[in-house]
Amino acid sequence: MKNFLLQKTIIKPLSGWVPINLKEIWDYRELLYFFIWREIKLRYKQTALGILWVIIQPFFLMVVFSLFFGRLTKLSSEGLPYPLFTYSALLPWMLFVEGVSRSVNFMLQETNLIKKVYFPRIIMPLAGVLSPLIDFLISFVIFLGLMFYFKFTPSFKIIIWLPLLVFFTLLTALASGLWFSAINVQYRDMRYVMPFIIQLWFFASPVVYSTNLLPSSWKIIYNLNPMVGIIEGFRWVLLGIESNYFCWDIWIAVVGIILISGLLFFRQMEKNFADIV
Amino acid sequence: MSEIAIKINNLGKLYYIGEFQPYKTLQESVIRFFNSIFKKSKDKFFKKDYIWALKDVSFEIEKAEVVGIIGRNGAGKSTLLKILSRITPPTEGYAEIYGKTASLLEIGTGFHSELTGRENIFFSAAVMGMKKKEIMHKFNQIVEFAEIGDFLDTPLKHYSSGMGTRLAFAIAAHLDSDILFVDEVLSVGDASFQKKCLGKIDDMARAGRTVLFVSHQMNQIRRLCQRCIWLEKGKIMAIGKTEEVASKYEASFSKLSSELEPREDLDYSPARFFKWEITSSKKEKPNVIDTFEPLEITFFLKVNRPLSYARHGIALYNSEGNLLWGTTTDRIKLDRGIHRLVYRLSTLPLKPGIYYWLVTLFEEHNLIDSWYCYPELLVATEPLACRWDEWAGFLNIPYEFKIHKIS
Numbered sequence: 001m002k003n004f005l006l007q008k009t010i011i012k013p014l015s016g017w018v019p020i021n022l023k024e025i026w027d028y029r030e031l032l033y034f035f036i037w038r039e040i041k042l043r044y045k046q047t048a049l050g051i052l053w054v055i056i057q058p059f060f061l062m063v064v065f066s067l068f069f070g071r072l073t074k075l076s077s078e079g080l081p082y083p084l085f086t087y088s089a090l091l092p093w094m095l096f097v098e099g100v101s102r103s104v105n106f107m108l109q110e111t112n113l114i115k116k117v118y119f120p121r122i123i124m125p126l127a128g129v130l131s132p133l134i135d136f137l138i139s140f141v142i143f144l145g146l147m148f149y150f151k152f153t154p155s156f157k158i159i160i161w162l163p164l165l166v167f168f169t170l171l172t173a174l175a176s177g178l179w180f181s182a183i184n185v186q187y188r189d190m191r192y193v194m195p196f197i198i199q200l201w202f203f204a205s206p207v208v209y210s211t212n213l214l215p216s217s218w219k220i221i222y223n224l225n226p227m228v229g230i231i232e233g234f235r236w237v238l239l240g241i242e243s244n245y246f247c248w249d250i251w252i253a254v255v256g257i258i259l260i261s262g263l264l265f266f267r268q269m270e271k272n273f274a275d276i277v
Numbered sequence: 278m279s280e281i282a283i284k285i286n287n288l289g290k291l292y293y294i295g296e297f298q299p300y301k302t303l304q305e306s307v308i309r310f311f312n313s314i315f316k317k318s319k320d321k322f323f324k325k326d327y328i329w330a331l332k333d334v335s336f337e338i339e340k341a342e343v344v345g346i347i348g349r350n351g352a353g354k355s356t357l358l359k360i361l362s363r364i365t366p367p368t369e370g371y372a373e374i375y376g377k378t379a380s381l382l383e384i385g386t387g388f389h390s391e392l393t394g395r396e397n398i399f400f401s402a403a404v405m406g407m408k409k410k411e412i413m414h415k416f417n418q419i420v421e422f423a424e425i426g427d428f429l430d431t432p433l434k435h436y437s438s439g440m441g442t443r444l445a446f447a448i449a450a451h452l453d454s455d456i457l458f459v460d461e462v463l464s465v466g467d468a469s470f471q472k473k474c475l476g477k478i479d480d481m482a483r484a485g486r487t488v489l490f491v492s493h494q495m496n497q498i499r500r501l502c503q504r505c506i507w508l509e510k511g512k513i514m515a516i517g518k519t520e521e522v523a524s525k526y527e528a529s530f531s532k533l534s535s536e537l538e539p540r541e542d543l544d545y546s547p548a549r550f551f552k553w554e555i556t557s558s559k560k561e562k563p564n565v566i567d568t569f570e571p572l573e574i575t576f577f578l579k580v581n582r583p584l585s586y587a588r589h590g591i592a593l594y595n596s597e598g599n600l601l602w603g604t605t606t607d608r609i610k611l612d613r614g615i616h617r618l619v620y621r622l623s624t625l626p627l628k629p630g631i632y633y634w635l636v637t638l639f640e641e642h643n644l645i646d647s648w649y650c651y652p653e654l655l656v657a658t659e660p661l662a663c664r665w666d667e668w669a670g671f672l673n674i675p676y677e678f679k680i681h682k683i684s
Contacts, residue, residue: 006455009378011360012371034403038392045391045432116383117404118363274365275292 014271020263025120035127039102040134054135055142058094062087069208076210078241081150087143088238089207089231092169095136096227097198099170103128103177104184104194111277121270122263125177129170136166143238154238161237165230172226172255178262182269185276206231211245223250226258280375282456282487283338283361287370290331290356290511330356331511334370338504340455343478343488345502345519347495347526353511354491358382358458361489376455376487379406384462385445390434394425394444397433402448415451422473423447443470450477456487475501495523495596495630499660520629524657527631528565540648543579548587548611550636550648552577556619564652569624569675576618576636576650584611587645589618590637593654596630601671626674627656 044050062083069075070082077085103125107114110124147154184190205227214222222228222245229251232243331353338344346354359365361372362380387404388397398419402412420429423444428436436444449462459478478501482488492498498505498519505522507515514529515522540551554563557573566572576591587610592603618636634650661673 006376009363009374010371011363011367011374013368014366030409031403033409034400038389038396038400041396042389042391112383113387113404115364116386117380119404119406271366274359 017264018267018271020267021120025122025126028119028123031119032123032126032130035106035123036131039106039127039131043131051138054138058087058090058139059142061090065090065208075208076212078210078212078235078239080152080239080241084146084150084152084239085210085235086208087146088235089205091136091139091143091238092165092230092234093202093205093207093227094139095132095166095169096173096176096230097202098132098135099129099173100177100180101128101194101198102131103173103181104190107181107185107273107277108191114273114277121273122178122266125174125181125266128181129173129177133166133170152239155240157237157240161233165233165237168233168255169230171259172230175226175255175259175262178266179258182262182266185269185273201225201227210241211243214245216245219245219247220250223247224254226251226255280340281337281373282340282342282375283489284373285337285361285370286335286372288331288334288357288360288367288372289329289369290353290360290365291368292328292330293326294328329511331360331367331508334508334511334513336506336513336516338487338489340375340487341482341485342504343482343490343502345498345505346489346491346508347493347498347505347523348508348514351510352508354508355382355460356511357508358460358489358491362458374456377406377453378456378458379449379452379454380458380460381405381449381452381462382458382460384442388433388441388445391432393432394420394423394429394436397444398448401445402451405448405452406454407452411453419447419451422450439470446470446474450474454486457481457489459488459490461491461493495527496628499523499629520659524629524655527629527655528562528657540651544581547582547640547645548578548580548584548638549646550576550578550638550650553634553636553650562655565655565657566625566627567657569626569658571621571623572625574620574622574634576620576634578611578616578618578638578646580611580613580616583613584609584640584645586641587611588639590635590639591620592635592637594633594635595627595671596632599671601627601632625656626672627658628671628673629656629658629660631655 044053047053049056065086066083069086070077075082106124106128114121144154180190180194204222204225211222211228211232229246229248232241232246235241236243334353334357346357348354356365358380359382360367361374362378362382364380364382385397385401387401389400392400398416399409399412402419403409407415420426423440423446425436425440425444428440433441433444457478475497478488478490482501488501490498490501502519504517505515505519505526506513507522507526515525540549543549543551553574553576555566555572556563556575557571558568586608588605588607589609590603590605593601595601632654634654635647636650637647638645656673658673661675
């Protein structure tokens with residue numbers, strides 16, 4: 001066998017901006033699968049209730065929100081049962097938050113992998129974002145149960161729009177996850193800042209309240225939060241609530257900018273991960 | 278014409294040490310600034326923040342070669358493997374690698390104690406570059422090699438450390454690559470399993486794989502590697518045939534420790550050993566044996582008060598601490614003054630490597646002096662056994678072998 005038949009690797013200093021190697025990521029798709037597979041296996045080992053946690057978490061939040069915001073504060077739920085109203089937003093919100101925090105956690109927990117073996121590091125935030133999909137599916141089944149309980153008939157929009165909206169949620173989670181996880185490698189402060197950011201983000205997103213409560217002059221600023229569009233989209237598809245508070249163009253611009261800059265930033269930080277972690 | 282597997286040209290890696298910021302505090306930066314002006318110690322000033330873990334490293338490795346990398350801690354061995362494994366980029370220079378690579382820089386990469394043996398095999402193999410199909414295909418071989426049997430579906434946390442190690446190796450041994458980088462990992466595990474792993478590396482080399490192998494255990498290096506690279510403070514000190522490079526490396530090692538530990542306080546106890554040398558040959562290094570000829574070894578003893586009934590012992594240890602030989606001489610009478618204790622040996626046929634003399638002196642049953650002699654004894658003869666057999670045994674006996682056909 002001659003040399004030119006063998007795969008040739010050139011190792012040289014990486015300076016300046018490093019291009020994103022999509023082919024390489026594709027070549028490592030099996031590893032991505034194994035990362036997700038392991039994450040799901042590990043998630044509920046040594047827990048008494050195991051996979052039940054996937055159901056309990058959002059369900060419990062829904063109950064709490066329904067009691068405090070629905071009953072006590074009497075927040076408007078657009079004429080629908082408040083549990084349905086808030087659960088339809090919790091679905092994408094949990095998917096998003098889990099995705100972001102698992103991306104960050106991967107980089108923290110698997111420092112040894114980063115130091116000892118090569119693979120495109122973007123596999124880690126990708127696995128972090130994709131692995132909560134299982135939880136999402138289970139939560140969604142619960143949602144169908146809720147619909148049945150409240151005798152609410154879903155529209156056929158679900159079939160086309162729901163997968164698309166899930167995809168958009170994943171994109172948003174990946175965009176944020178890339179930024180957070182890359183920063184986190186260098187500045188461990190992120191670990192302490194993250195809970196605050198997530199909490200602020202939660203209240204800046206219409207999970208417990210309706211966008212109709214907001215003055216229309218806030219529209220543009222409010223839409224800078226990409227989760228607004230996602231949640232409005234979910235409510236529209238699942239519950240048929242029309243949103244007049246949502247701008248597609250801003251959503252695309254914001255997520256596009258965060259995602260592309262996040263990819264570039266992550267790629268830039270990636271080469272030195274092994275030296276810093 | 279032989280094919281090149283790895284070509285490295287002027288590879289260098291700069292590490293920033295200390296804090297992330299070049300200056301920790303304003304105060305410190307001001308002090309350093311003035312220091313740098315008045316003392317003109319610009320070099321020192323920079324050395325504090327940067328370190329070249331590798332510098333100007335160039336070499337070529339041919340296909341199917343097994344090459345050892347030796348050197349003290351911090352010599353840059355692991356950094357070199359990390360760069361070649363693409364874990365960290367070099368600061369300067371470049372490397373060309375022809376073929377698929379696999380790295381074994383750690384034992385049990387990707388293992389998780391909560392996962393079962395089966396689950397760990399799949400993830401660890403995948404993270405080290407195996408495809409799912411390949412893992413399925415080799416799964417039974419891996420389990421068999423690891424000898425974990427019934428524990429396959431038990432979480433790793435219930436494994437003994439030996440079982441975990443075996444499992445990790447089993448996966449590594451089945452990596453399918455053209456080039457394998459192995460960092461110091463074969464030093465764990467029991468002897469028979471180590472032997473099995475070394476055998477596996479041998480097989481790989483014979484099957485045309487290229488192996489780059491870091492180890493502190495010179496017997497492994499001598500056994501496995503045709504060629505050796507000796508790194509020191511990020512630079513190549515020597516590169517060439519294993520026997521030559523390994524002897525040079527070991528010689529340097531002994532010089533260093535002899536400088537470190539001179540025998541002092543000769544007057545403190547009734548008697549004290551203070552020097553030893555090989556007196557049969559007149560050479561620069563009186564602690565190196567490089568022939569199978571008869572030799573004379575002398576130990577110097579300073580006696581501070583007359584000893585009427587002394588006993589003297591001598592023992593020879595190898596670098597792993599195994600006692601190879603020892604003897605005692607009883608009822609010695611010693612006067613005040615300096616004495617030479619001379620041993621004549623018809624030959625000392627030891628495998629090349631580092632050895633230690635231990636000399637002792639007793640009066641009745643009371644220990645007066647015991648000394649692990651510095652410098653160490655170095656044996657730098659040519660290994661006479663077949664290279665593949667160097668794993669077992671301590672001796673390097675000159676021999677002849679003939680086959681006579683009888684009928």
